[in-house]
Amino acid sequence: MTRLSAVTPSGHAQLGNYLGAIRRWACEGAPDDLYFVSDMHAMTTAYNPQRLRALSREMLAILIGSGIKPESVFVQSDIAAQLSTLSWVLECTCTFGEVARMIQFKEKSAGAKTVRLGLLTYPVLMASDILLPGADEVPVGDDQAQHVELARALARRFNTTYGEAFVVPQAVTPKVAARIRDLADPDRKMAKSTRNETGVVFVLEDADMIRRKFQRAVTDTAGRVEYRPDEQPGVANLLEILSACTGQSPKTAAEGIGSYRELKETVADAVIEELRDVRKRTQDLLADPAELDRIRATGAERAAQRGEHRLSSVLRLAGIA
Structure with missing residues (x-):
């Protein structure tokens, strides 16, 4: 096969x-x-x-x-x-x-x-x-x-x-995987060919840049960290990214997070850790x-x-x- x-x-x-x-x-x-x-x-x-x-x-x-x-x-x-x-x-x-x-x-x-x-x-x-x-x-x-x-x-x-x-x-049909949306525009998929890279997190970006992009991620004015994709697409996108990195469901991932600032910091930490070894191994290869x-x-x-x-x-x- x-x-x-x-x-x-x-x-x-x-x-x-x-x-x-x-x-x-x-x-x-x-x-x-x-x-x-x-x-x-x-x-x-x-x-x-x-x-x-x-x-x-x-x-x-x-x-x-x-x-x-x-x-x-x-x-x-x-x-x-x-x-x-x-x-x-x-x-x-x-x-x-x-x-x-x-x-x-x-x-x-x-x-x-x-x-x-x-x-x-x-x-x-x-x-x-x-x-x-x-x-x-x-x-x-x-x-x-x-x-x-x-x-x-x-x-x-x-x-x-x-x-x-x-x-x-x-x-x-592959298993359901994370459907990552653009951080600046949650109505569209994150894409490597997007001209405006503000909402796109690249695999080889350094940790500081990744953190800045999540800090600028679009949320809403509701002020509630809940997984409601239709009502809060920006927040839902962040929770789905956190879910993909931690193995939790998006609803579970939201528990205990009290603010959008905390959510963005938590997601940024998870993504940076998820990509850390991949980035290191890739850079080593490119250097050789x-x-x-x-x-x-x-x-x-x-x-x-x-x-x-x-x-x-x-x-x-x-x-x-």
Whole structure:
């Protein structure tokens, strides 16, 4: 059984990425599971090459620093030759209508003056990510479920038309994880690509900056520390973060906290402690580029080996090898 998960380096990893996914991968990952930095996915809109390169290395170091086994992690572009070859075969299996109706394509292209072709064909690359290593399960949220369905459709179509080559993957809903909201605007998710970073806590930020951001966190005028998400979204967000760090329920976490100031201080302390070791291990890796390169090369080699036989079979069945 192989599960496949990815994180796109569209910005610095933030608290929501860590509590909502990365920490779970480190705790629950099985020996055959794969986790990758999807740097090629970050190219579908305008980007800076140097920044993308730096963010990819940083994200790889964070995954390792969070406790994910190094042999389970790789960077997508390190197996670009395999993925590009498979993507072409799958593009010749896919129809224009299938990718054009993808919700994310419609949302991101709406109103844009120019749209990169990669934004349209990106779901086929994602299908290649999934199908190349033979992933059985892909944990995704609602926003990515449609892409996994496309991977399933392409796998079945190729298997039926040319011969059995692909495992047909299943989209699975991950366990309920912390849904971290922006500290400055609790109506939106905390996101690594947000331009206004006031309400975003980044994994590698120092303790003083993290504390200042929580001190400025939006609450309300009710003055009551209770878990009421609909009535007090800012307070509820802080309690959910505290809950994720301490293992308590948000309601239990609220008990004994008498003021918003105390709440913010308590949450800041919990987050700083939660990220302390991750930050230290990540910084150590980033300070040792030779070791990070070694880990990266080992992960790429393992990922390439996982897909080598399947890609050879696909090319043979497709008539081009």
